[in-house]
Amino acid sequence: MSRLGLCLLGLALLHLPGSALALEPVTVSVQGTVELNNENAGKARELALHAGLVEAALAVARRFVPPHVMEFQQERIREALETSAAGFVLTYRVDGPVGARPARADPAQQEFVLGLSATVDASRVRELLRTLGVLRQRGDRASVLLRVGLDPGGSEWAPSLPSSFAHYLTRHLEGEGLVVVDPALRAPGSAQPGSAFDHARSVGADVAIEVGVRWQRHASLGLMGGRAEVRVRALRTDDGSEVALARFEAPAYHADPDEAFARALEAVQAQVAQNLTLQLDRNWRALAAQESGPIELRLLNATSLGQVDAVQKTLRNVLGAEEASLITLAPWLAEIQVKGPLSPGALQDRLVRVVFDGFRLRPVEVSRQRVEVRVETLTDPDAGPGPPSVGGP
Incomplete structure (x- = not known):
């Protein structure tokens, strides 16, 4: 008898335009991987394709769920997607033939891999997460x-x-x-x-x-x-x-x-x-x-539009914000209007944990509808002079 072990590799790469909202379709690149013996080699493509569709939907689910919550809930979400993953995928394209390699868990077995790009209905994924009780409404997650x-x-x-x-x-x-x-x-x-x-x-x-x-x-x-x-x-x-x-x-x-x-x-x-x-x-x-309404995110010491754009993309693509609109851009200051599932305190905590390309954010102040963070440029011998310090380490 054959032994089948389904392995889903989390190699999802989100490709969202800077202006995309959280509920627009999301395109991901994933790999569907299935471990089986030579007797089932003929089924490799079919099984790897199914694994890839599940991983595509799961990749979008990760966009809405913080990593520490996903650690507890991933198997439950995967089980819900196993029988209905194709219903969440709007279109997909296979990126090449099925490849074979020794299985990581047991080199005596073969592991078949199929890469694909898929466009996923993010609205349906979010509704599934809410149905499962994994994703809560705005304001619920303190x-x-x-x-x-x-x-x-x-x-x-x-x-x-x-x-x-x-x-x-x-x-x-x-x-x-x-x-x-x-x-x-x-x-x-x-x-x-x-x-x-x-x-x-x-x-x-x-x-x-x-x-x-x-x-x-x-x-x-x-x-x-x-x-x-x-x-x-x-x-x-x-x-x-x-x-x-x-x-x-x-x-x-x-x-x-x-x-x-x-x-x-x-x-x-x-x-x-x-x-x-x-x-x-x-x-x-x-x-x-x-209490309702958007949060005003103030970036102090912002020195380039690239920094602002990187923060906006993180808000939309990683933190699940429905809106991250630039409302003010001035020397050393940018203000972004944020609508999403995180409270002001949670939003600041998540942002300061991110290390962006060439900079990071330091906490300054949080109030009921406002978050202030300071942009800190990472050490770079080729970097030019930056703005004056506003305090802190």
């Missing part, structure tokens, strides 16, 4: 800064806080489509922030989440047993309003007190994560319903 800390509570023994607890909460938030800001991120020139709220506000995150963990020993068991207490509070950085508040407890017993503490946190972490995301989702939707 950026959050999570700080997890230990409160010894004045006890004689302070446990070690397992890193797995914070890691679990972070992965759960990302899996729910929230943009989790790296806690190591600092605004240029800012001092060490004293609270999660100050830290989140300084880096442009929409929500500050403070999780305090405390271990209460059981008096009759000494260090061998007790309960973990977890307190959660989330504040909106725009106005300090509370968007989540909860308290949880879980008991555990073990001869090793650190192990007992770790077990208690493991028992309660799923409940903490689910309750937190439920509150954030409900309250953020309510706030988003009251």
